[in-house]
Amino acid sequence: MREAAAVSTPNPLQRIPGVAMVLVLLIALFSVIAPGFLSAANLSNVLVQSTILTMLALPMTLIIMTEGLDLSMGAVLTLTSLCVAVVSLATKSMLLGLGAGLLVGTAFGVANGWLVAIVGIPPFVATLGTLGMAQGLSLIVSDGQSVVGIPHSVRDIYSATLLGVPVPIVMALVTYAAFHGLLYHTRFGTYIFALGGNREALRYAGLSPNKLLIAVYAIGGAMAGIAGLLMTARMNSGHPTAGLGLEFDAIAAVAVGGTSFERGNGWLLGTLLGVLSVGVLRNGLNLISLPSSVQVASVGVLVIVALFLDGLRSRA
Amino acid sequence: MSGALPIEVTSPTPLLELRGISKEFPGVKALDDVSFAVYPGEVHMLLGENGAGKSTLMKVLCGAYSADAGEFYHEGKRVAISSTADAQKLGIAVIFQEFSLVPYLDITQNIFLGREPRGRIPGTIDRRKILADAKRVLGTIGFDIDHSTIVDKLGVAQQQMVEIAKAISQNARILVMDEPTAALSDRETELLFELIARLKADGVSIVYISHRMAEVFALGDRITVLRDGRRIDGVRPADVTPDQLVRMMVGRNIDMTYPRHFADKPGELLLEVKGLSSSTGISDINIEVRRGEIVGLCGLVGSGRSEVARAIFGADPVTSGEIIFDGKTISGEPDLAARRGIALIPESRKSEGLALLRSVSDNLVVSALRKLFPSGLFDQRAAQRTSDGLIRQLRIATPSVRQTVGLLSGGNQQKVVIGKWLAAGSKLFIFDEPTRGIDIGAKSEIFALIDRLVAEGAAALMISSEQIEICHVCDRAYVMREGRIAGHLTRHELTEENIVRLGMHHA
Numbered sequence: 001m002r003e004a005a006a007v008s009t010p011n012p013l014q015r016i017p018g019v020a021m022v023l024v025l026l027i028a029l030f031s032v033i034a035p036g037f038l039s040a041a042n043l044s045n046v047l048v049q050s051t052i053l054t055m056l057a058l059p060m061t062l063i064i065m066t067e068g069l070d071l072s073m074g075a076v077l078t079l080t081s082l083c084v085a086v087v088s089l090a091t092k093s094m095l096l097g098l099g100a101g102l103l104v105g106t107a108f109g110v111a112n113g114w115l116v117a118i119v120g121i122p123p124f125v126a127t128l129g130t131l132g133m134a135q136g137l138s139l140i141v142s143d144g145q146s147v148v149g150i151p152h153s154v155r156d157i158y159s160a161t162l163l164g165v166p167v168p169i170v171m172a173l174v175t176y177a178a179f180h181g182l183l184y185h186t187r188f189g190t191y192i193f194a195l196g197g198n199r200e201a202l203r204y205a206g207l208s209p210n211k212l213l214i215a216v217y218a219i220g221g222a223m224a225g226i227a228g229l230l231m232t233a234r235m236n237s238g239h240p241t242a243g244l245g246l247e248f249d250a251i252a253a254v255a256v257g258g259t260s261f262e263r264g265n266g267w268l269l270g271t272l273l274g275v276l277s278v279g280v281l282r283n284g285l286n287l288i289s290l291p292s293s294v295q296v297a298s299v300g301v302l303v304i305v306a307l308f309l310d311g312l313r314s315r316a
Numbered sequence: 317m318s319g320a321l322p323i324e325v326t327s328p329t330p331l332l333e334l335r336g337i338s339k340e341f342p343g344v345k346a347l348d349d350v351s352f353a354v355y356p357g358e359v360h361m362l363l364g365e366n367g368a369g370k371s372t373l374m375k376v377l378c379g380a381y382s383a384d385a386g387e388f389y390h391e392g393k394r395v396a397i398s399s400t401a402d403a404q405k406l407g408i409a410v411i412f413q414e415f416s417l418v419p420y421l422d423i424t425q426n427i428f429l430g431r432e433p434r435g436r437i438p439g440t441i442d443r444r445k446i447l448a449d450a451k452r453v454l455g456t457i458g459f460d461i462d463h464s465t466i467v468d469k470l471g472v473a474q475q476q477m478v479e480i481a482k483a484i485s486q487n488a489r490i491l492v493m494d495e496p497t498a499a500l501s502d503r504e505t506e507l508l509f510e511l512i513a514r515l516k517a518d519g520v521s522i523v524y525i526s527h528r529m530a531e532v533f534a535l536g537d538r539i540t541v542l543r544d545g546r547r548i549d550g551v552r553p554a555d556v557t558p559d560q561l562v563r564m565m566v567g568r569n570i571d572m573t574y575p576r577h578f579a580d581k582p583g584e585l586l587l588e589v590k591g592l593s594s595s596t597g598i599s600d601i602n603i604e605v606r607r608g609e610i611v612g613l614c615g616l617v618g619s620g621r622s623e624v625a626r627a628i629f630g631a632d633p634v635t636s637g638e639i640i641f642d643g644k645t646i647s648g649e650p651d652l653a654a655r656r657g658i659a660l661i662p663e664s665r666k667s668e669g670l671a672l673l674r675s676v677s678d679n680l681v682v683s684a685l686r687k688l689f690p691s692g693l694f695d696q697r698a699a700q701r702t703s704d705g706l707i708r709q710l711r712i713a714t715p716s717v718r719q720t721v722g723l724l725s726g727g728n729q730q731k732v733v734i735g736k737w738l739a740a741g742s743k744l745f746i747f748d749e750p751t752r753g754i755d756i757g758a759k760s761e762i763f764a765l766i767d768r769l770v771a772e773g774a775a776a777l778m779i780s781s782e783q784i785e786i787c788h789v790c791d792r793a794y795v796m797r798e799g800r801i802a803g804h805l806t807r808h809e810l811t812e813e814n815i816v817r818l819g820m821h822h823a
Contacts, residue, residue: 181440198415198416198418200416201416201429205431206430264419265419
C-alpha cells in the first residue's frame with residue numbers, strides 16, 4: 001500500500017497552532033496598551049508567577065490525555081501548602097515541610113486514581129468529591145486562619161536564584177524536562193497515550209490500565225505537593241484559599257494548548273505555551289488595573305478563542 | 317458432530333487443536349462441544365451467522381475468554397489457554413474488527429506496545445532497536461510506509477496492515493482475522509489477499525472469519541461452519557457449493573431469491589438531481605428516482621456514494637447543482653430534507669441512526685416529534701400507539717416498546733431506523749449499506765420491507781457494496797467512480813460484471 005498517509009496542504013495557518021498565535025497576539029497587545037509590560041523585571045515576573053501553574057498544568061495534561069480530569073488540584077494544592085507551612089513551622093525544616101506536602105498530595109492523587117480506575121466513578125465526580133475533602137481539611141488544619149511565621153528556608157525558595165535564574169523558574173524547567181522525558185521517551189509515557197486512545201490495546205498487551213491510571217493521578221497529586229511548597233514560599237504563609245481556582249487555570253492552559261479531551265491526543269509544549277498565555281493575560285490585565293473578576297472571565301474567553309483558532313485550522 | 321474426524325490434510329499434526337470446547341454465558345450456550353483444528357500454513361475459513369459463536373470461539377482461542385470445558389493441543393501436546401499471555405506464547409494473534417491501535421501513537425509504537433525494547437536508563441525505550449525492528453517487520457509484510465506516521469492519519473486498510481505487523485512482530489504462527497475485508501476497497505482487498513498468500517507460504521496459519529462467499533472460495537483451504545454455538549461441519553471448498561454452505565449456516569433453505577416485485581411501469585418522478593457538486597469531492601451528479609423504484613448506487617468504497625447520499629439529505633453543503641424533490645427545489649439542512657420526506661438510513665446505524673441507550677419507542681418517534689406532538693408536549697399514549705403500530709408493521713422482534721434499542725439484534729435495529737422514518741412520513745428512503753452486519757435471514761426481511769415500502773408509493777436509493785444485492789433488488793443503478801457517475805445500468809444490464817467494469821479505476 002503506497003498511498004501517502006496524510007495530504008499536506010500549503011495553508012500556513014495549519015502549521016501554527018492556535019496557542020502560539022494566541023500567545024504572540026497577547027504579547028503584542030500588552031506591549032502596546034500596558035506600560036511597563038515589556039520591561040525585564042515584569043517579564044521575569046510573568047515567568048516566576050507562571051511556575052506554580054506550570055507544575056499543575058503539566059500533570060493535568062497527562063490526566064486529560066487519559067480522558068480524565070482532576071478538579072481537586074487547586075484544593076489539594078491549598079492543603080499541601082498548609083501542610084508545608086505547618087510542618088516547616090513546627091520542625092524548622094524546609095525538607096520535612098516538602099515531604100509532608102508531597103505525602104499528602106500523593107495520597108490525594110492515589111485516592112483520585114483509585115476512585116476513577118478501581119471504583120469506577122467518573123473523573124469529574126470523583127475529583128469533585130476529593131476537592132471538597134481537601135477544602136474541608138484545609139479549613140481544619142488552618143482553623144480558617146493564615147499560618148504565619150514560616151522559616152526562611154521555605155520563604156527563600158521563591159526569591160533565591162541559581163546562576164542568576166530564579167529558583168521557581170529552574171524548578172518549572174526541570175519539571176517540564178522531566179515530563180517531556182516521561183511522556184515521549186519512556187514506556188509509561190507511551191502507555192499514557194494508550195490510556196486515552198485505546199485501553200483495550202493495553203489489556204491485549206498484557207498491561208494493567210488501572211495501575212497506570214492510578215499512577216497518572218498520583219503524579220498529579222505529587223506535583224500539587226511540590227507546587228504547594230512554592231505557593232507557601234510565595235505567600236510567605238499558609239493560606240486556606242491559596243489554591244482557589246487554580247484547577248480552572250490549569251485545565252484552561254491544557255485546553256488552550258491544544259490537548260484534546262478525547263482519544264489521548266496531548267501536547268506538552270502546547271500546555272507550556274498555554275500556561276504562558278494565561279500568565280501574560282493575567283499580568284497584562286493587572287498592569288492596566290483591571291480587577292481579578294475580569295481576569296477570570298478573560299481566561300474563559302482565552303480558552304474559547306484558542307479552540308476557535310484550532311477549529312479554523314483543522315477546517316482550513 | 318463434534319466427534320467427526322478431521323478431514324484428510326497434508327500435515328498429520330495440527331498446529332493447534334481445540335477439542336470439545338464449551339462456553340456458557342448467563343442464559344446462552346455460546347459454544348457447545350466445539351472441536352476445531354488449524355494446520356500449518358492453511359487458511360481456515362470460519363463461517364456462521366451472527367450469533368453462531370464465531371466471536372466467542374475467537375476469544376477463547378486468544379485467551380480473552382476461558383472455556384468452561386474442553387482441551388487445547390499445540391502440535392499434539394496438551395496446553396492450557398487461560399489468558400492472552402498464554403495464547404501469545406503459543407503464537408496466536410487476533411486482528412479484531414475494532415482495531416487495538418492507539419490513535420496518537422506512531423506505527424512503530426503501536427506495533428511494539430507493551431513490548432518496547434528497554435533502553436539503558438530504566439523505564440526508557442531503546443530507540444535504535446525499536447526503529448530497526450519496526451522497519452524489519454514492515455519489510456516482512458511488504459508494507460511500504462514511514463514507520464513514524466501517527467496511526468490516526470492512516471486509512472482503515474493501512475491500520476489493518478499495522479495490526480498485521482503487530483501480530484507478525486510477536487512471531488504469530490496463527491493469525492485470526494475477523495472479517496478483515498469488511499471496510500476495504502477492492503484494491504486493498506487484493507493487497508490483503510497477496511499478503512495472506514505470502515504469510516501462508518511462510519507457514520503461518522490463518523483463521524479467517526467472513527460473510528462473503530466469494531472470499532470463502534477464493535482463499536479458503538478448509539471451511540468450518542458454526543451454527544447456534546455448535547460445529548456443523550468441516551469441509552473443503554472444492555466439495556461444496558455456496559448454496560450448500562448457506563444451508564449449513566442457517567439450517568434451513570433460505571429463499572435467497574431476493575423478495576422483489578418489480579412494477580410494470582415506474583411511477584412519477586420523485587427526485588431529480590442535476591449537476592450536483594459538493595465540498596466533499598463529488599461533481600456533476602445527475603440522478604433520477606421515481607416512485608415505486610429501488611435505484612442502486614454502486615461503485616467502490618470511497619467512490620463518493622455516501623457523499624451523494626449525504627448531499628441529497630442536506631448533511632453536506634452543496635457547491636453547485638440542483639436537487640428537485642417532489643416538484644420543489646430543495647437545499648440546505650437535514651432538518652428540512654427530513655420534513656419534506658427524505659429519509660437517510662446511514663451506514664453506521666449505531667452512531668448515526670440510533671440513540672442506543674434509549675427505548676425502541678423513543679427511537680421510533682424521534683423523527684416524527686413535530687408531526688405526532690404538534691403542541692410541543694410529549695404524549696406518552698400517542699407515542700406508544702405509533703410505536704406499537706410500527707413494531708407490528710415492520711415485525712420488529714422486541715419484548716416491548718420499552719426495550720433498550722442497543723440490546724436488539726442488528727436486523728431489528730435496522731428496522732427501528734426504517735421505522736422512525738416511516739413514522740415521519742418519508743417518501744424517499746436513502747439506504748447506505750442497509751445489510752451491513754446483518755445476518756442472512758434478517759437481510760431477506762429487510763429487502764422484503766424495502767420492497768413493500770416502494771410498492772406503497774415510496775422510492776428508495778440504495779447504496780451497497782454487495783453487488784449481488786444491487787443486481788437482485790434494484791430496478792436500475794448508477795455506478796460511481798472517483799466522485800462522478802461513471803454509468804447507468806438498466807435492469808437488464810444489471811450484472812455484477814457490468815458494475816465492476818464501470819466502477820473500476822482505469823490503470
